[in-house]
Amino acid sequence: MxxxxxxxxxxxxxxxxxxxxxxxxxxxxxxxxxxxxxxxxxxxxxxxxxxxxxxxxxxxxxxxxxxxxxxxxxxxxxxxxxxxxxxxxxxxxxxSNEFHARYWAKGKRYSYHLYNHPQRSALLRNYSYHIPYSLDLDKMKEAANIFIGAHDFKGFMSSGSNVKDTIRTIHAIKVNKENNSIWITFEGNGFLYNMVRIMVGTLVEVANHKRNLNTVKVALEEGDRRQAGHTAPPQGLFLDNVFYPLTH
Amino acid sequence: MxxxxxxxxxxxxxxxxxxxxxxxxxxxxxxxxxxxxxxxxxxxxxxxxxxxxxxxxxxxxxxxxxxxxxxxxxxxxxxxxxxxxxxxxxxxxxxSNEFHARYWAKGKRYSYHLYNHPQRSALLRNYSYHIPYSLDLDKMKEAANIFIGAHDFKGFMSSGSNVKDTIRTIHAIKVNKENNSIWITFEGNGFLYNMVRIMVGTLVEVANHKRNLNTVKVALEEGDRRQAGHTAPPQGLFLDNVFYPLTH
Incomplete structure (x- = not known):
């Protein structure tokens, strides 16, 4: 075969x-x-x-x-x-016969698309999360830096997953704005259930001054889902790439 | 009122x-x-x-x-x-009460989106024209220059329009490539029925070396629809902007 x-x-x-x-x-x-x-x-x-x-x-x-x-x-x-x-x-x-797309995956890149305009977008309605209020992107970037590195992301996981090991390493988070679109890209060795969407919801709350940076640190340290932000909606999320060892 | x-x-x-x-x-x-x-x-x-x-x-x-x-x-x-x-x-x-969106329009900008990749795009299927073969963008730009200025665009109009005056002025055509997307933007004082889509079809044929620059000049000079290119499909076309005099 x-x-x-x-x-x-x-x-x-x-x-x-x-x-x-x-x-x-x-x-x-x-x-x-x-x-x-x-x-x-x-x-x-x-x-x-x-x-x-x-x-x-x-x-x-x-x-x-x-x-x-x-x-x-x-x-x-x-x-x-x-x-x-x-x-x-x-x-x-x-x-090679041993290759398995899940077991061999060494990392993933996701992008999340925020549409930042007073009115919703007709063309991007299925491909973005509409944020009608202003966002402080400097604050968002500061908050994103808190996630970089190896952490227990238990507080940034939705229930419905039976994963035991909730430690994940995030290599990079980038925030780019072009016209009314803000793209947040996440690279890491793996992501828990809804982890990207909960990080995005938390970043949006920081950028909207609804929460300060310290609350993000606390949510991460205490591993309590109730202290992290809301789960951003699914239609803004894109799985961009899956990384594998070079030899397969 | x-x-x-x-x-x-x-x-x-x-x-x-x-x-x-x-x-x-x-x-x-x-x-x-x-x-x-x-x-x-x-x-x-x-x-x-x-x-x-x-x-x-x-x-x-x-x-x-x-x-x-x-x-x-x-x-x-x-x-x-x-x-x-x-x-x-x-x-x-x-x-002001005299303003009328059609009669007062002084110009328009359209964009046309080509998706240039061997396989079709799932995400862009309703928002682009899929071109699976390679395109010579330098040739496309040369052909686009032929359209600039005031010309009788009778040959670049679909039947089904009862317009008498078929002279239009094109101010600018720009071709930009980013990853697998090519955007062609057209600015002019007005556009005949299907004119942008026929210009795009013609530009694609030039960029694919199916026709040379001279055939574009001939189609424009002779005003013969059969000598212009095919009508590019509708889903790649975006009406970006309508221009009006500053005082209204």
Missing amino acids: RNIMIKIEYDGTNYNGWQIQPNGRTIQQEIMVALKNLTGENANINGSGRTDAKVHARGQVANFYTASSIPIERFPIAMNHFLPEDITILEAREV | RNIMIKIEYDGTNYNGWQIQPNGRTIQQEIMVALKNLTGENANINGSGRTDAKVHARGQVANFYTASSIPIERFPIAMNHFLPEDITILEAREV
Whole structure:
């Protein structure tokens, strides 16, 4: 069997998230069905991790095994032929049999899009979090620095996860403003359930002077979800990239 | 009666274009209904011009008369309350009674978005024209220069328009590439029916070496639609701005 790694872009608006479930359309399910139509096989699709309903991806990674002899460079266009227009296979690569998109992942990059304008945006409604009031980006950057490094992010995790080890390392957080859009990018070795969205909600509250920097430190130190900020909505979140060791 | 000028953003994906018609949802109709709900009045909405089905706007302009006493700064949020999420009133201004969004318009700016990548984009499918092959942007810019100035654009107009005077002046065309996106912006004193989309189709053919610069000159000089390029699809087109004299 060949082991195929794929890089996937999707518009999460009309999906119940990545992971197959009894009710609702999911990205994983659509890719399984497309592969079945292409190869006749019922393959498991191992994603690097789940994304929630309405969350987008510009570089989700998954792998699957196949006996098909389709040339590797033909996989993206052949799979896209069977996929709905809001899911695209960007590239495919043949990898060693041991590769697993989740277990081998060494890190991820997420971006979060804030739309900062008095009125909501018609064009960006499904791709941003609308903030109608002014934001102090210097304060936001100061607060973001508190998250850098290795911390126990237990207070920045939604319930519904059974993860035991809640220590994660954040390598970088960048805040960029262009016109009315503010993009916050997060790079780290891993992220807990809703961790990016809770960090964003907390950063927005700091930038809106609803909370001061010290409350962020306290929330992080005490590991208490109630002391962190609100969970920013899913439609502003993009999974940009998943990082792997160079040898696979 | 007060004369109110509004600036409108819309996502054209789910509309049959700007102008009210017997069948299908239109932007103009939605704004009329919202105003009726807000003020109780049946106002005519004068747009600066039509946009086709699936074409977007970041700065369409319209005006209407009202007896309502709503403060001008409240109009955007009050109208947005009654509008669907894919239409937004960005701002409102009280103008002199003579102002008319179409007759007073002195120029417009459109942007056209090409997505240049071997695979289609899931996230940009409704907001770009997918070009899977490589494009020679230097050649595209040379061809764009041919359009600058005052010309008879009869050959760059779709049938279905009863315009007599087909002379238009284009002030500027700019081509910018960022990652996989190419944005072409057009500023001019006015544009014929489908003129921007036919210019884009022609520019794409030049950039793909399917036609040379001389064929563009000939199409312009002979005023023959069959000698110009194809009509680029609507979902890549954005009406950015409408220009008016400073005094109104």
